[in-house]
Amino acid sequence: MSKIFGVALGILTAIGGFVDIGDLVTNAVVGSRFGLSLVWVVVVGVIGISLFAHMSGKVTALSGRATFDIIRERLGPRAALANLTGSMAMTLLTLMAEIGGVALALQLLSGVVPVAYVLPVALLLWLVLWRVKFSILENVAGLMGLLLVAFIVALFQLGPDWGELGRQVVQQTPDTGENGLTYAFYAVALFGAAMTPYEVFFFSSGAAEDHWTKQDLWLSRLNVLIGFPLGGLLSIAIAGCAAVVLLPAGIGVSSLSQVVAPVGVALGVAGLVVVLVGVLAATAGAAIETALSCAYSIAQFAGWPWGKRLRPSQAPQFHAVLLGVIVIGCLVMLSGIDPIMVTEFSVVFSAVALPLTYFPILVVANDPQYVGENTNGPLLNLVAMIYLVIVMVAALAAIPLMILTNMGA
Amino acid sequence: MGAVLPRAQVGCWRHWLALVVMCSVALAGCGIAKDPLSVAVGDAGSSAATAALALEQHAQGRLTRSTAETMIDDARREAATAAKQVTQLTVGDQQADIQQDAMDVLARAARHLQQAARDIGSDRAEELIDELRDDADALAELESRAAASR
Amino acid sequence: MSDRLPRHPEHGGRLIDAELNLLDRQILDRDGHPMLAVGDLVLERDDDGRWTIDRVILGSGLTTRFFGAHRPLATRDTLDWHVVTDVGYVLNTDAERDEVAALWRERWWRDQVISKIPGGNHDPG
DSSP, rough: OOOHHHHHHHHHHHHHHHOOHHHHHHHHHHHHTTTTTTTTHHHHHHHHHHHHHHHHHHHHHHHHHOHHHHHHHHHHHHHHHHHHHHHHHHHHHHHHHHHHHHHHHHHHOOOOOHHHHHHHHHHHHHHHHHHHHHHHHHHHHHHHGGGHHHHHHHHHHHHHOHHHHHHHHHOOOOOSOOOOHHHHHHHHHHHHHHOOOOHHHHHHHHHHHHOOOOOOOOHHIIIIIHHHHHHHHHHHHHHHHHIIIITTTOOOSSSSHHHHHHHHHHHHHHHHHHHHHHHHHHHHHHHHHHHHHHHOOOOOOOTTOOTSSGGGSSSSHHHHHHHHHHHHHHHHHHHOOOOHHHHEEEEEEEHHHHHHHHHHHHHHHHHHHHHHHHOHHHHHHHHHHHHHHHHHHHHHHHHHHHHHHTTTO | OSSOOOOOOTTTTHHHHHHHHHHHHHHHTTTTTOHHHHHHHHHHHHHHHHHHHHHHHHTTTTHHHHHHHHHHHHEEEEHHHHHHHHHHOOOOHHHHHHHHHHHHHHHHHHHHHHHHHHHHTTTHHHHHHHHHHHHHHHHHHHHHHHHHHH | OOOOOOOOOSSSSOOOOIIIIITTTTOOOSSOEEEEEEEEEEEETTSSSSSEEEEEEEOOEEEEEEHHOOOOOOGOEEEEGEEEEESSSSSSEEOGGGGGGGGHHHHIIIIIIGGGSTTTTTTOO
């Protein structure tokens, strides 16, 4: 019975933990300007992240080594350092965006300017990471993030023309006057938001924190095969709400208030409050994950002891890094910079950093030294190789598109 | 894939990346990007529409006051940025009158947005919603005119 | 590219590739906790002319190399090879953590920063 409970918990946290501020903003922007014509990107992204998260979880469960250890061992310290710098920069940027997202959600709930919340949020974030057990962190944030289901409920409540929405999904080209370059830019941004590179490091390190072994692999598969796609459905619902309420009104999303407004329109104040708590949980959970990812990556690269399963005094440098990245994130956000703009940069740079994460994982998942006889089958490798090509294309196109479209203006 | 992997060197990919970025910047200079006047006018139109939605939904009891206030504040800020951009743009002759019309509508919209911030939940709100929606429509029309005139 | 190692005379014991299986590997202390990674190996020639591993250099040394400096061997953190008990995914040793000189930075962070924050020595959350 408790086994079933554990499985259910895992799946639910995977759903609730899937969406972060990048998904919230990017899906809403896309829905408000392109309708549902970019849903195919979300589908491609969800399949991709499911694939790679599972591979990285598998490697950790079978070898006990977390991703960055293996990157250092397989690619050598110089390549690993280059990889670390790139991934870290992107993860740190995402951490800042998440801290900003929490502050924005609190503003919407209370009316107080977001900058006032940055310091308390950062402090609370650090405190929670200092004292609260890893499994509790995972579960609470993930379960409360499920409140975002309000977007799905709202979409149904709005009574949209499903035929019209379906047509947009299938047609894949928007009717609105947006040009092809902007479409391509948002496809790349949405892809970066769905494939969140830090998620893979976190998944693998989390597997080590939870002491996964070969027996737990089926659990990983279940989490990933059910949890992530359902999380993807949440993303699509966010875009759908924007497409139904904001697109016809000529409103282009540029703030969090516009992202959640359709839920208020559909479900009233009660629905709005529920979804805001969900946004709070999702962004706070993502802030926890990104902060931990930064610390995991650096500690694993350097060979230091790491993990929440150790006393802080047993992993002092790990905790020092954790404190350090939160301080940096806090200081940057205290400058009053617009969190939405930080979010938009973070998803674009996530797309750029994708090959850094995915290539090593594919290599390692095929290395018998780490996974024994459980190397990827030929089908899995074929799909993973295709994804590697997609990821390279997205990474190369991201910055040019960003410049050409002036950040998707 | 075998177990032996040479220790990878960070290679010349940086040069390719720099080339790609430089080409993009050059292309951007050639004006493949969207017309800046229509973009700025469009943003302003979106702000007016947002404020109207906020007032309307708050009046119907579907938005909390803090959410509605935040929506209107965000909209005012966006409209102010857009207005500044429109004023500072150097446009060709074919866009000069569009720019002038836009500045007039933007001034009107700015006034309405300011009133919206004060009049949330008041009797004046309904009239203001219509005015803001008119502003949004006018700006949308100017946006298409600007895009077409390029 | 072949992953067959070159032939070596039989000695009894395992044949491993230093670059593949030793370099950049995690080193664990007596209790199984991580203790930096193998940066390099110091080899010694004995009287018969055979090379043996004398010491393991800890840490990649990349931070100083980044600025163009090469730290002399005498200043690098090392560990005697004889404390290594097993070579697998990781290098297991029977080194007592507090006696390993190379971990002075970790001890500094532990004693001067982390232990001074309330809750630093408590059981994991």
